[in-house]
Every structure is written in C-alpha cells, then in structure tokens.
Amino acid sequence: MKSFAYSRPTRIGDAAEAASAENTLILAGGTTMVDLMKIGVQTPDALVDIGGLSALEGFEVGPDRMRFGALAKMSTVADDQAVIDAFPALSESLWKAASPQLRNVATLGGNILQRTRCPYFRDTAYSQCNKRTPGSGCAALDGGETTLHAIFGGSDACVAMYPGDFAQTLVAFDAEVTVEGPGGTRTIPFNQLHVLPGTDPQTETVLEPGEIVTEISLPVIPAMANSVYLKARERESYAFASASAAVGVEMDGDTVRDVRIGLGGVAAVPWRATAAEDSLKGQPLTEETAREAGRIAFQDAEPLEGSAYKIALGADVVAGALLQVKSRMGGE
C-alpha cells in the first residue's frame, strides 16, 4: 500500500475542510477503501478518518421518519428489532450483504458510496478502465467478460454495476441523504445521489470535495411494513447479487394501493422499477400480476451478451419478492 497521511478529526467542520484537499479521501469503516488501496486502485495522498465523529453513529425509527447516522454500523441496524419490525426489507438488505465481520465495521454512509466490483476496475493489470483511468477505454466493452455488468444505465464508456444491496431499498422508498461540507449542509434525494456513467464514469456521485454524508433518512410509509429484500446470487451467502429486488406493498382491500420496487445487481446506479410499480397499482396481487411486473421491470434492459441472463433471473426475483410479501401479509 502506498504511504499516505492520516488524520482523525473530532469536529465535522475540520473533517470537511481536511477532506477538501487534493487527492484526499474520507475514511469511514474502510472495508472497501482499504481493500482498493491495497490493490492499487485507489492511491490517496491523505485519508481523513471520520470515525471520531461519534455523533453520526446513532439512528432512530420514528413514527413519521427513520433517521440513520452515516456511521451507524450495518450489523447494528440490521439486528435492531425496531428496524426489523418496521421495515424488514431494510434489515434484510443489510444482513444479506457482505459478511458478519465486514458488517461489524462497514458504515451505512460508506455502504451507499461503495465502489463497483467490476473486475476490470479492480484489476490494475488491465490498462483499460474509464472509471479508474479516464480516457483509457473499457475492457468489458472491448470484448471482455461481461457477466457481472449493468443491463440498465450503462454507456459507451462504462458498463460497471453498482454493487450494493441497501441502496436498492433506499431508492425504492424515497430516502434522502444529508451531507455536510465546507459550504454547509444540504439534503439530496437518494435517487439523485448517484450519477449515470455517461461519458464521465469516474464521477459517481454529486458529492463535492469535502462533503461528508451525515445522515440517511426515509419517510415512514405503509409499504415498509410489508416489505422484503430478495437476493439471488451464485452461492447461498456472502456474495454480491446476480439480481435482487427490494419490494414493499400497501394493499387497499384486494388491490395494490402502493408498491415500491428497487433493483440490485443489474444497473449502473441504484435502480427503481417505476414502470413495474405502475403496472401493479390498482391490480390484485397474484402470481400473474407479479410475473407481469417482473417482465415489465426488465423490458427496457440493454444487456451485453454475458449479462443477458439477468433479464429472466431478475424478472423471477421481482415476482418472487412480490409473492413473498403477499405471503407475509397472510395471503396465499
């Protein structure tokens, strides 16, 4: 690992100022960043460790809003009974991610900003990666391995996939992210935090230099109580999603009043399947309508050859998640 300077401020203003310097990165849990530094993908001159900002560790599940400090640990939130009761999909999206050892360290704020697992991004033996080295090309698009790549939101410059689980829940349920930086505080709708790769795939979020995520919050809605995070992967546990869905449903008698569907493992950024949601509203929740929603969720996919399997798999995952929700609601 390349040498770097290290600081651990105890005031957020100091952290934001320090993190604004050139080639300086913010360190929270470090579970992705230290890994990427070891393999030479990230080579900062300085790290600003925000682990001393203990005020960012708390969280609360209120009647109208849930608030999660950016330094809350994945394991702590996943195991919290109030979270499990109020919003099972959120808990599941956390404990089905990574391993217990990683979840004990990884923070919610760091989780939403985790970097892609694209093999060409992570392997510096490949000179081509527009995300790692702007302008160098894309090894995946140039005839490489494409089984792990985005089928939504990719571009001619980059088809890397956003790897997370938690973020699919956040995007489907209208989360907001509060950030604090050298210029003050602002709140960003979660669906505007990440940006599509376009011609500039090295820019992954709208965060400005020095801006630190301080809080993630969600408005409490009825669909949270009837929710599930279903994750299909190549082995039973401790693997990234081949396709996943965060789903929540609110019924009005026998028909769907509100439904939320976030997709994981398939897109360049956290992805919300709004057309599939629209197809269900006002309809009964049956295997037929669930399967139709799954089909619609993937009807606009643009897969490379290697990742075309995600269309059928993803449709099944969406349908399966909807039927799991129905089962949890006491349906058949």
Place this chain on the structure above:
Amino acid sequence: MSKSPPDLRRPGVSRRGFLQGSSVVAGSLGMAVGAAQAQAEQPSAEVRTIAITVNGTSRQVTVEPRTTLVEALRDTLGLTGTKIGCNQGQCGACTVLLNGARVNSCLKLAVMADGAEVVTVEGLADPTGDLHPMQTAFAENDAFQCGYCTPGQILSAIACIDEGHANDAAEIREYMSGNLCRCGAYPNIVTAIEQVRDSQQG
C-alpha cells in the same frame, strides 16, 4: 449540523480551488522518524504510536498509517496466531474481536484501532492454560483440516453465539459465511458451535 445551508447545488462554486493549500493534517501527525517498515520506493511515512489493549494487556505500538491491524499484531507484537489469508477481507482468517465485535483485521488500519481492545486467539485460553470451550469443541469435533483458518474460525464462532445468531445449523452457516476457508471441516465446525451453544444454555 445546524449551520445555515447555502445552496450547494448552485453551479460554479468550487470549494476545491478555495481550499487548495489548506493543511490536511497539520498538528495531528506523530513524530517523524526513519522508515521503519517502508518499502524502498516509498518516501518515509510519518509514524505514530497507538495504544491498544491486546488480550487484556495494554500495549503501545508504533505504526505507519498504512499498517493494518493484523500486521501490527503479527509483525510488531509477535502474535502470529492471527493468520493472513486473502488479505482482502474475503476469507476471514484474520478475524479478531475488536471492542468485542469480530472484524477482519486485514482491512482495519492499526491507527483506526487506537484506544481499542483486541482479542486474538492467543487470548482465549485462561491463565491456567485451560482452553476456551470453543477451542475444546473444535478439537473434540475435528473442526479443522489444515488448521490455517482455525484461529479466525474460532473467534468468529464465539462471536456467532454472542451475537445470538447460532439458533440452528442454517443460521450458523449463514453467520459463519465470512470465514470462507473451511475445506471438508464445515459440518464439524457447525457441530462444535452447536455444542458450545448448548453447553452455555445448559
């Protein structure tokens, strides 16, 4: 977080330019000494001395910022029971308890652990030499094959029970999945954990 929020979405505001030249770490660096463990091509990094309690004993360790916790434990403190496997947080061989929680010590910078309490496999047996019940259970159930991953497995197994995630075999497997290396010993590891869980309940 109560400062008045200027509209940062307004285009044309460059804080990067504004803040260039500000000192990142002024006043916070430890003493600068020779490059203890620095590689030849690297400039000497500043080192700093951290205090950690390892297996109940207070220790001071001088490290570079890039030194990982497992490197500090093994190379500086000589506690080689903790193993380095993948060194990328994927295999779990380096699992230790940090302030009571199991973590991958290969992904934790030692400086991040300043002031923390660490338990390694060397700290499990009691002072008389009696093994921890999980160590005994692993031995009784032959819950190892080559044994390299065993220290991390044992610490993770202890944590698995402490976390309340050892209720049945399926849950044990789920919550031991961060210890990827288990060769042919996996059923025996699950049995060992069940044995310790049951003895604690009984």
